[in-house]
Amino acid sequence: MKVAKQLAILAVAIAVLAGAYLLSPLAGPPAPLLSSATAYAMPGTPGAVMVAIQIENRGGPDRLVAVRSDAAQSAAIVGGTAPEGLPIPAGSTPSLSADGAHVELSGIDGALDEGRMLPLTLVFETAGEVSTRARISTPAPGDHAAHGMDNxxxxxxxxxxxxxxxxxxxxxxxxxxxxxxxxxxxxxxxxxxxxxxxxxxxxxxxxxxxxxxxxxxxxxxxxxxxxxxxxxxxxxxxxxxxxxxxxxxxxxxxxxxxx
Missing domain, CATH: 2.60.40.10 (Immunoglobulins)
Structure with missing residues (x-):
C-alpha cells in the first residue's frame, strides 16, 4: 500500500513537470555574444560617436536589423549595402568597425569623457535584442577597429x-x-x-x-x-x-x- 502511494505521488510529479514543460516557451537560438564594444568620438561632430563591436554568432544565419541607445537621440547602422540589414553568417565572428559597417550614435548629452559607458542594444532578425555597453575610448596607434577606409x-x-x-x-x-x-x-x-x-x-x-x-x-x-x-x-x-x-x-x- 505504501509503495502504491509513493508511485502515485511520483506519477503526479511527472505530470506536473511535463505540463510545465509544455506550457513554457520553446528555447530559441543562442543569442550572439557581444564583446569589446568601444565608442570613439567623431571629429567635427559634437555629441557623436562611432561604435565598434565584436560579434560572435553562436546560432544559424541572421541579420542585424537595428540599433538603439538610451544615451543618444539617434542611433544608426552605417556602411551596410542591403536594406534588409547586415547579414550574419552562421557560426561567424564578424566585427562592426570603422573600415566597414558600424554603429553611429548622435545627440549624446554630456561630455564624451574617456571611460564613460554608453548603453547599446543591437536588434537581430532571428536572435532578437542583445544589449551591451560601449566604453568611450581614444584611438591608440594599434587600435585597428577605429581606422576607416581612409587609412x-x-x-x-x-x-x-x-x-x-x-x-x-x-x-x-x-x-x-x-x-x-x-x-x-x-x-x-x-x-x-x-x-x-x-x-x-x-x-x-x-x-x-x-x-x-x-x-x-x-x-x-x-x-x-x-x-x-x-x-x-x-x-x-x-x-x-x-x-x-x-x-x-x-x-x-x-x-x-x-x-
Missing amino acids: KLDLGPVEVAPKVVMDLRPDGEGWIITLDSGAFKLTAQGVDGQNVPGQGHAHLYLGGLKLQRMYGTTAHVGALPKGQHILRVVLNSHDHRALYAGGEPVGAIALIDVR
Whole structure:
C-alpha cells in the first residue's frame, strides 16, 4: 500500500513537470555574444560617436536589423549595402568597425569623457535584442577597429596594382572562398609591423560587414539568410592600410545568391 502511494505521488510529479514543460516557451537560438564594444568620438561632430563591436554568432544565419541607445537621440547602422540589414553568417565572428559597417550614435548629452559607458542594444532578425555597453575610448596607434577606409596606402595607377581573383565554391550550407592575389603574398608574418611591399593580408566583407582577416588564400563563410549578398575582399598592408590604386581599393567582388 505504501509503495502504491509513493508511485502515485511520483506519477503526479511527472505530470506536473511535463505540463510545465509544455506550457513554457520553446528555447530559441543562442543569442550572439557581444564583446569589446568601444565608442570613439567623431571629429567635427559634437555629441557623436562611432561604435565598434565584436560579434560572435553562436546560432544559424541572421541579420542585424537595428540599433538603439538610451544615451543618444539617434542611433544608426552605417556602411551596410542591403536594406534588409547586415547579414550574419552562421557560426561567424564578424566585427562592426570603422573600415566597414558600424554603429553611429548622435545627440549624446554630456561630455564624451574617456571611460564613460554608453548603453547599446543591437536588434537581430532571428536572435532578437542583445544589449551591451560601449566604453568611450581614444584611438591608440594599434587600435585597428577605429581606422576607416581612409587609412589607405595609395599604390598609384591601376596598372601597378596586384590582380585579385575571388572564387566561390559551395560547401554544405556555406561557401569556400579562394583568393588568387597574384604577386601579392598573403601572410601573417610581419602583421602589425612596418609595410613590406608585396606582402600583407586581406579583409573579407559581407554586405559591408567585416567578417575576418585572411592571412592565406582560403576562408569559409557559413550559411546565410535568403537573398543576394555582396562579398568583397580588400588587400591590406602589414600596418593595416587598405591598398588603393586609381582611387579604388585593391581587391575583388562577388555575389552570393541564397534562395
